[in-house]
Amino acid sequence: MSEKKIHDDQKYIDGLLKNNSFVIQAIYDKFAPKVTNYVKLNSGNVDQAKDVIQDTLVTIYNQAKEKGLQLTCPFDAYFFLLCKRKWLNTLKKNNKEVTINEVVLSEDDDTQELALETALFTEKQELFNEMFQKLGTACKDLIKATFKIKSMEEVAASLGITYAYARKKKSLCIGKLTKLVQESPKFNRLNY
Numbered sequence: 001m002s003e004k005k006i007h008d009d010q011k012y013i014d015g016l017l018k019n020n021s022f023v024i025q026a027i028y029d030k031f032a033p034k035v036t037n038y039v040k041l042n043s044g045n046v047d048q049a050k051d052v053i054q055d056t057l058v059t060i061y062n063q064a065k066e067k068g069l070q071l072t073c074p075f076d077a078y079f080f081l082l083c084k085r086k087w088l089n090t091l092k093k094n095n096k097e098v099t100i101n102e103v104v105l106s107e108d109d110d111t112q113e114l115a116l117e118t119a120l121f122t123e124k125q126e127l128f129n130e131m132f133q134k135l136g137t138a139c140k141d142l143i144k145a146t147f148k149i150k151s152m153e154e155v156a157a158s159l160g161i162t163y164a165y166a167r168k169k170k171s172l173c174i175g176k177l178t179k180l181v182q183e184s185p186k187f188n189r190l191n192y
Contacts, residue, residue, distance in 0.1 A: 004072040005072065006070050006072060007070055007071045007072055007073055007074060007092070009073075009074055010070065011023065011050075011074075012026075012027055012045060012075040012079075013028075013060065013064050013069055013070075013071050013072070013080050015076075016060060016061045016064060017061065017064050018055065018063075018067060024057075026052070027057070027075075027079070030076070031075070031079050031080065032049075032053050034076075035049055035052060035053055035056075035079075035080060035083040035084075035087075035143040036050075036053075036079055038080070038083070038084060038087070039052060039083075042087065042091070043091060044091075048087075048090070049087075052083050052086050052087050052090070055081045055086055056079065056083045056086055058120075059082065059086075059122050060079070060082070062069065062121070062122075062125070063117075063121050066121075067121065079110060089140065092168065101114065118188045123186070127161055127181060127186050127187065128177075128181060131177060131180040131181045131184060132157075134180055135173060135176060135177060135180075137154035138169070138170070138173075139172075139173035139177070141159065141173060142166065142169055142170055142173055142174055143170070143174070143177070144154070145158055145159060146170060152166055152170070155170075157164055
């Protein structure tokens with residue numbers, strides 16, 4: 001995707017990353033009403049639409065922060081497609097009847113590709129988090145500490161263990177987490 005031209009709407013992604021309140025308000029003012037209408041027309045209410053919008057913004061923020069999301073399509077189409085997918089997944093999870101009142105949008109290839117990439121990113125994060133919760137407390141504490149503290153010496157000191165033990169335990173914990181993720185039925189479906 002690096003050879004594709006970055007869309008002018010990248011400003012919305014950059015604004016989210018910088019927690020720019022003006023950009024965030026602009027997103028809500030410009031793009032949220034369409035999502036709210038869509039959710040209301042498809043078995044939902046305003047509060048559910050707000051949840052979908054908020055979850056989608058968090059997903060976009062995480063994708064931008066961790067993967068350097070570069071927008072190559074209009075933000076409107078990308079955001080709406082993500083919200084739409086999130087709402088449909090919510091309906092499916094709750095075994096609600098899905099009666100879609102389709103809104104015609106210019107959903108070009110870039111929009112579809114970016115939305116699919118972001119949805120896949122979210123599903124991978126959810127799988128990782130689900131398997132992470134299956135680890136023991138000591139493993140969870142060690143892995144969390146390594147995310148917060150860069151130096152393994154400092155990690156070991158903060159947990160009151162030796163440096164050598166911390167390195168060995170981290171390796172074992174990461175190995176166990178990897179095994180849990182790979183053994184999950186969701187793993188192959190997500191094309192890791």
